[in-house]
Amino acid sequence: MQESNSTVKKAGPVRRLFALPNEHPVKTIVVALILCLICSVLVSTAAILLKPRQLANEELLGKQREILRAVGRYQAGMNIQAEFSNIETRLVELATGEYVSHINADHYHYARAVADPATRVEIAPEADIARVRAIAKYAPVYLVQEAGETRLIVLPVHGYGLWSTMYAYLAIEVDGRVAGISFYKQGETPGLGSEIANPRWQAAWRGKRIYDDQGTVRLALITAGKRDPDQAEFQIDALSGATITSKGVTHLIRFWLGEQGYGPYLRRHFHVGGGQ
Numbered sequence: 616m617q618e619s620n621s622t623v624k625k626a627g628p629v630r631r632l633f634a635l636p637n638e639h640p641v642k643t644i645v646v647a648l649i650l651c652l653i654c655s656v657l658v659s660t661a662a663i664l665l666k667p668r669q670l671a672n673e674e675l676l677g678k679q680r681e682i683l684r685a686v687g688r689y690q691a692g693m694n695i696q697a698e699f700s701n702i703e704t705r706l707v708e709l710a711t712g713e714y715v716s717h718i719n720a721d722h723y724h725y726a727r728a729v730a731d732p733a734t735r736v737e738i739a740p741e742a743d744i745a746r747v748r749a750i751a752k753y754a755p756v757y758l759v760q761e762a763g764e765t766r767l768i769v770l771p772v773h774g775y776g777l778w779s780t781m782y783a784y785l786a787i788e789v790d791g792r793v794a795g796i797s798f799y800k801q802g803e804t805p806g807l808g809s810e811i812a813n814p815r816w817q818a819a820w821r822g823k824r825i826y827d828d829q830g831t832v833r834l835a836l837i838t839a840g841k842r843d844p845d846q847a848e849f850q851i852d853a854l855s856g857a858t859i860t861s862k863g864v865t866h867l868i869r870f871w872l873g874e875q876g877y878g879p880y881l882r883r884h885f886h887v888g889g890g891q
């Protein structure tokens with residue numbers, strides 16, 4: 616017995632710890648601490664490893680929510696993914712208006728495509744009315760399908776206001792009228808330019824015409840004194856005290872629905888903006 620005690624004393628601290636009886640308080644505390652350490656390492660590792668996927672999921676859900684908002688189908692608490700199952704994502708080559716099938720539209724990252732010299736398209740300063748500097752060769756479109764037919768086309772658009780780049784989803788009926796718009800990211804002044812994000816102001820876009828009979832983009836934000844009743848179907852109230860933001864919105868619509876944006880696509884696939 617004496618010999619085995621001296622063997623334990625000579626052994627390392629771990630052995631000595633495990634040689635203690637299970638009910639010994641030191642052994643209980645140390646084992647609990649070791650378990651806590653192992654668990655916290657496991658939890659932190661999982662959190663770190665899953666973070667990128669979680670962020671990507673949140674970004675995707677956020678995007679889907681804003682697209683649903685643009686088409687007037689968003690309600691708080693709804694199952695966004697289920698509602699989005701009727702919306703098809705396609706990629707379009709902007710210059711030709713053709714659908715692109717060699718790239719998976721669901722995994723396409725527009726901002727990365729703009730940064731990539733292989734797919735970046737510089738916009739000449741005199742043509743850059745939306746102040747985007749460059750766009751990607753391919754852009755996504757979201758098609759709301761009903762009974763096997765496309766009912767609405769949702770286009771991501773962006774352009775510069777007074778302080779910031781303003782991002783929106785513009786939903787269009789297949790007859791070329793606006794179905795809705797959702798500005799979801801912008802940094803204009805709260806109460807002034809930021810009113811572009813106000814759902815009440817956005818509601819005024821519904822039903823407006825985008826192109827005239829010659830296929831020119833005519834939709835514009837117009838200040839109170841300058842409205843022309845004969846042109847009401849193309850005119851949306853500009854935001855008071857935010858003329859620069861309002862002009863930025865008009866310009867981004869003209870740019871993205873024009874020849875450098877989705878103009879060729881809408882003409883080719885929906886005869887929208889093709890003139891009459």
Ligand SMILES: Cc1cc2nc3c(=O)[nH]c(=O)nc-3n(C[C@H](O)[C@H](O)[C@H](O)COP(=O)(O)O)c2cc1C
Binds near residue numbers: 856
């Ligand atoms: C603090 C501050 C914030 C402003 N924010 C905006 C803005 O977000 N968008 C905008 O167009 N004009 C903004 N303006 C006003 C512009 O400087 C400019 O005067 C205005 O666009 C002219 O529009 P109005 O003719 O409707 O007043 C801001 C002005 C100040 C002093």
